[in-house]
Amino acid sequence: MNEGMFRFLLRPEVWGGILALAVFLALTWWLRGAPLGQRAEPEEGPDAPTTRTRDRASLAAALGFLAVLAGGFTAIMYGVPWSLPCFALGFATLSFLCKRHRPSRHVSPTLQRVVAFAEQGMNAALLGGILIVANVLAFKYGGRPLDLTREGTFSLSSLTINQLKTLEKPVKFTVVAADIRMPRVLQLLELYRAENPKWVKLERVDPYADPTAFEDLAKAAPDLALNPRGGAIVVEYGAGETVQRAVVRANELFAVPSIDPTKPRPDRIESRFQGEDAVTSALVRLREGTRPTVAITAGHGEGPIGQTEASQQGLGLLVARLQSLGVNVVELPPGGQAIGSDVAVVIIAGPQTPFSPDEVKRFSDYMRSGGKLLAFLDNRQDIGLGLLLKAHEVELGEGLVVDPQLNYERRVTIIVAPVQEEDRHPIVASLKNQLVLLASASPVRAVVPNPSAPAPPSAFLVTEVLRSGPASWAETGPLNAAIRRDEKDPPGPLTVAVAVAEKPKAGPTEQPTPRMVVIGSRFVADNFFLSREPTNLDFVLNAFNWLRGRPDLKGITPKTHVSLSLSADPNLRAKLVMVPTLISVAVVLALGIATYLARRE
Amino acid sequence: MRHVPALVRRELAAYFLGPMAYLVLLAFQLLACVNFVDLVESLSRPQSLYSAGNDPINLYIPASLGFWISVLVAVPLLTMRLLAEERRSGTLETLLTVPVTEVEVVLAKWLAGFVMYTLLLAPFFLYLPFLRHFGNVPFDWGPIASLLIGLSTLGLMFVAIGLFFSALSRNQIVAAMATFATLFVILVLFVIEYGGAMRRQTSWAEALRYLTVVSQVHEFGLGQLDPRYLALHLSVAVFLVWMTVLVMRSRRGA
Numbered sequence: 092m093n094e095g096m097f098r099f100l101l102r103p104e105v106w107g108g109i110l111a112l113a114v115f116l117a118l119t120w121w122l123r124g125a126p127l128g129q130r131a132e133p134e135e136g137p138d139a140p141t142t143r144t145r146d147r148a149s150l151a152a153a154l155g156f157l158a159v160l161a162g163g164f165t166a167i168m169y170g171v172p173w174s175l176p177c178f179a180l181g182f183a184t185l186s187f188l189c190k191r192h193r194p195s196r197h198v199s200p201t202l203q204r205v206v207a208f209a210e211q212g213m214n215a216a217l218l219g220g221i222l223i224v225a226n227v228l229a230f231k232y233g234g235r236p237l238d239l240t241r242e243g244t245f246s247l248s249s250l251t252i253n254q255l256k257t258l259e260k261p262v263k264f265t266v267v268a269a270d271i272r273m274p275r276v277l278q279l280l281e282l283y284r285a286e287n288p289k290w291v292k293l294e295r296v297d298p299y300a301d302p303t304a305f306e307d308l309a310k311a312a313p314d315l316a317l318n319p320r321g322g323a324i325v326v327e328y329g330a331g332e333t334v335q336r337a338v339v340r341a342n343e344l345f346a347v348p349s350i351d352p353t354k355p356r357p358d359r360i361e362s363r364f365q366g367e368d369a370v371t372s373a374l375v376r377l378r379e380g381t382r383p384t385v386a387i388t389a390g391h392g393e394g395p396i397g398q399t400e401a402s403q404q405g406l407g408l409l410v411a412r413l414q415s416l417g418v419n420v421v422e423l424p425p426g427g428q429a430i431g432s433d434v435a436v437v438i439i440a441g442p443q444t445p446f447s448p449d450e451v452k453r454f455s456d457y458m459r460s461g462g463k464l465l466a467f468l469d470n471r472q473d474i475g476l477g478l479l480l481k482a483h484e485v486e487l488g489e490g491l492v493v494d495p496q497l498n499y500e501r502r503v504t505i506i507v508a509p510v511q512e513e514d515r516h517p518i519v520a521s522l523k524n525q526l527v528l529l530a531s532a533s534p535v536r537a538v539v540p541n542p543s544a545p546a547p548p549s550a551f552l553v554t555e556v557l558r559s560g561p562a563s564w565a566e567t568g569p570l571n572a573a574i575r576r577d578e579k580d581p582p583g584p585l586t587v588a589v590a591v592a593e594k595p596k597a598g599p600t601e602q603p604t605p606r607m608v609v610i611g612s613r614f615v616a617d618n619f620f621l622s623r624e625p626t627n628l629d630f631v632l633n634a635f636n637w638l639r640g641r642p643d644l645k646g647i648t649p650k651t652h653v654s655l656s657l658s659a660d661p662n663l664r665a666k667l668v669m670v671p672t673l674i675s676v677a678v679v680l681a682l683g684i685a686t687y688l689a690r691r692e
Numbered sequence: 693m694r695h696v697p698a699l700v701r702r703e704l705a706a707y708f709l710g711p712m713a714y715l716v717l718l719a720f721q722l723l724a725c726v727n728f729v730d731l732v733e734s735l736s737r738p739q740s741l742y743s744a745g746n747d748p749i750n751l752y753i754p755a756s757l758g759f760w761i762s763v764l765v766a767v768p769l770l771t772m773r774l775l776a777e778e779r780r781s782g783t784l785e786t787l788l789t790v791p792v793t794e795v796e797v798v799l800a801k802w803l804a805g806f807v808m809y810t811l812l813l814a815p816f817f818l819y820l821p822f823l824r825h826f827g828n829v830p831f832d833w834g835p836i837a838s839l840l841i842g843l844s845t846l847g848l849m850f851v852a853i854g855l856f857f858s859a860l861s862r863n864q865i866v867a868a869m870a871t872f873a874t875l876f877v878i879l880v881l882f883v884i885e886y887g888g889a890m891r892r893q894t895s896w897a898e899a900l901r902y903l904t905v906v907s908q909v910h911e912f913g914l915g916q917l918d919p920r921y922l923a924l925h926l927s928v929a930v931f932l933v934w935m936t937v938l939v940m941r942s943r944r945g946a
Contacts, residue, residue, distance in 0.1 A: 229923050245915070667728075687711075
């Protein structure tokens with residue numbers, strides 16, 4: 092058999108035709124009382140219809156029913172409009188048969204069968220048609236599935252949904268799958284596709300099973316440095332010559348706490364899936380097209396930006412995340428050179444030595460020209476930025492914030508600042524009920540104008556975005572083993588981060604312009620704390636996006652999956668199995684015996 | 693419809709007055725026990741999974757071959773006698789002489805079959821509260837609820853299929869075989885066809901996935917409750933129940 096014939100036989104129309112022929116033969120046999128080609132038995136009685144009439148009625152009923160079935164088939168294969176003539180023909184034939192032969196059904200068993208079949212066939216076809224149409228419409232246009240999981244596995248954030256709904260070019264996600272985490276990634280990308288199936292395509296490339304496809308992908312994006320071992324997602328935006336690509340690597344998608352092999356394995360392990368944040372960020376970056384520049388101060392004791400080891404002091408993890416968001420990160424070396432107008436945000440990343448007057452002046456000039464500042468500062472050392480902060484109506488408070496209740500591993504100077512449910516500021520709105528780790532934190536507060544001295548009207552709006560726990564205080568005395576709050580120590584909760592926005596000059600209808608975020612800990616974005624508490628990274632990135640004027644790009648809350656284990660000894664395991672089994676078996680046996688005895692009596 | 697509760701009670705009594713229902717329940721209990729032992733063993737191994745997709749609790753029922761085989765066998769056994777036996781023994785005619793309609797009779801038999809199906813599933817869920825409270829495994833109830841809802845609507849569809857074949861035949865064995873064959877096609881062949889379509893990336897893949905019952909139940913088990921699947925199950929069930937009524941009417945007319 093040649094290939095053409097084989098392909099022809101595989102066509103659904105051929106199978107449909109064969110099936111229709113079989114149905115037709117079976118129906119006519121049943122309705123006539125004899126197979127086609129064999130004469131049907133004559134019917135007795137003076138008013139009995141002729142064999143010819145009965146045959147014609149049987150054939151018409153079978154053909155009418157087949158026309159209805161053909162309508163259904165055509166609707167599925169070629170669309171509803173093409174099916175309408177088939178449906179019309181089928182229903183017209185069956186209706187005609189009912190009307191024509193109903194008066195004679197009592198004198199002929201064949202016509203009785205034909206009429207009953209035509210009536211019930213029409214009823215069934217009508218009900219079936221309604222149900223099929225309803226299901227097809229539900230399949231094509233039905234809403235999203237309900238997500239009943241605690242984790243929110245099957246839900247996307249409003250940011251992602253908005254991005255996907257407003258796509259103007261095709262997006263293709265190619266999952267370079269290589270490890271066990273990829274099913275979770277595919278699950279996520281299926282949700283992306285379901286949101287906009289017209290524009291979003293999803294493919295999967297296994298670098299080991301299909302090396303050619305993998306090489307083609309690597310050639311198309313040579314600068315992506317794909318790492319097939321860990322897996323990655325290639326995001327392609329657009330088509331043809333203008334297609335843009337970005338890569339999200341697997342290690343950006345998951346945050347899993349390290350497990351100490353020397354300790355007993357915990358019975359529940361929380362892994363955080365940041366895939367939606369990473370993929371949506373990549374998509375936003377491709378859609379925006381431009382790369383904003385961020386300058387990070389250096390030369391004053393800040394952590395190195397190239398250091399990505401979690402155990403080492405540095406800013407490498409923050410920088411890597413900013414770069415994955417499409418941000419061009421540069422160092423701002425010591426000196427008095429002016430900060431370029433192309434710098435979107437300057438990050439003062441925890442300096443330990445004072446800035447020179449020239450350096451302070453360049454910050455002031457930059458801020459006067461409309462610049463944005465993200466500062467990680469504490470009051471351990473006067474670094475010379477007091478006046479700049481005051482000019483923006485912010486100052487660092489006195490003392491070291493300590494918290495004997497909410498802290499990291501009982502170290503009272505590393506406080507845990509909870510994001511409250513009622514916090515509405517864009518920087519923390521997506522982080523509700525999460526925790527930010529702050530080491531050696533200082534209070535940050537809005538400058539209170541002196542009531543005795545006349546002051547110009549306030550130009551800035553200072554908003555608290557993060558505060559310490561209710562049991563905390565600012566320790567103004569020396570730290571010793573028996574740390575206790577004195578009368579002069581300001582009690583908590585204390586503000587430890589503020590956002591400063593410039594009030595609009597035009598009028599109340601204008602929106603305030605974000606200008607500065609001050610976080611009262613120079614370690615907030617340090618590798619150590621980012622690796623211990625991923626919310627720190629979300630918090631800093633949200634602050635950065637708010638300053639950029641893109642609060643819509645607020646971080647998407649990671650999905651936390653808890654892997655549960657059963658830590659039970661063999662005795663408890665046996666009880667877990669046997670107790671319910673024995674109870675159930677006893678109940679069934681008791682009911683059975685009771686029924687048997689009752690019936691016997 | 694006021695006769696339906698009484699007719700349902702009659703059908704359930706027919707199940708439980710003989711030994712068969714108790715034996716089938718015990719068999720299902722044994723099967724559920726074996727399935728639960730597997731779950732306990734899986735959970736006792738260290739878990740460090742990244743998603744609920746591979747969580748042993750979520751796969752406890754949808755990925756259990758024993759569960760599917762038992763459904764494949766139990767539904768034909770439950771439904772084969774519903775109408776075929778009444779026709780064979782001639783009690784259907786007696787039943788239809790009393791003032792009840794065909795719709796009431798069919799609805800009552802369908803609901804009674806569904807109640808039995810639900811009772812057979814109960815042992816699978818019986819262990820979970822024990823696991824949560826005494827085993828201290830605080831699993832998510834959402835996927836379990838989703839699975840319960842999905843399996844219920846699926847049961848309504850499966851029982852309607854069995855009832856329809858039971859109405860078509862006077863012979864219980866024929867009805868059971870036809871139901872078994874239909875469920876086999878729905879459960880097994882669609883999986884194969886869906887796998888092939890996925891590999892070939894055909895446009896039918898998505899539609900086949902929509903129709904593949906095993907895939908639907910897997911999604912229910914993950915906590916993804918798709919109302920379209922529920923609508924599909926209920927549509928098929930309503931259609932087949934209506935077809936059963938038509939068959940009954942045509943028999944009465946004949």
